[in-house]
Amino acid sequence: MAAQGLVRVTTLRSFLSVASAAASCGVGTAYDLNPASSALTVYGGLHLVSCAAIAWTFKIQSASSSGFGTPSDRLTFSAQSCSGAQWATPIAMPAAPAEARWWRVSANPATTSDTRLGMVWVGVQ
């Protein structure tokens, strides 16, 4: 599908409430996007809605199975400490889409005691 102005996306991780923010460090739940073909583009977005001095780095990873035995970093966002949004540079779906069937977020703050509010999504079209 040719690039358009709107992307249908899947929320990979939503940590918009104080209650969920504490769990935002580390890897998130894996989701089976089961891409139908390799003629697709992968988009990724990050919103941080809280601000602190500690920077966070988010990555969107994929793997062939839900266990993520061999995760591949597909989209990486710049380290960010303040509230704002990032739109990752789109990538082509891997040639063997089975290698990119499961997707998840990996969140790494510079200090593990920090919590942050935000959302990460991935879109494939």
Place this chain on the structure above:
Amino acid sequence: MATLVLKNATVLVDGLDMSGDCNECTVTYSAEMLDATTFGGNTRKRKGGLTTVNLSLKGFLEFGDGAPDPALFASMGATAIVTVSADSAPSIAGIENAFAFKCARASINYGGPVGTLLPFTATFEGAGTV
């Protein structure tokens, strides 16, 4: 998937979570209809042209730090990344239930009838191919 009661939509404009300020959110995704009608037919013939994306938000206005007003007012015309989701929870079974696009902040309208909670309407228009 079953129909969804729209009560927990998520609205993110860059680093601003407007979910708790909005009570109406509409995404319009359309293609310009170009008139390709020629002689010899009885019916208009259309072809799809360029696509457009628009977002309209309505809600109750609040002033002060962290509220929508200062951020939207200060950045009128500037670009933003907007994500709207039909549900506040993370995706269920990887279902696409949200939309995202790059946009320009197009307008914000303040005010309403006497006796009502101070309303606002904010619109955003697509800023090109993502």
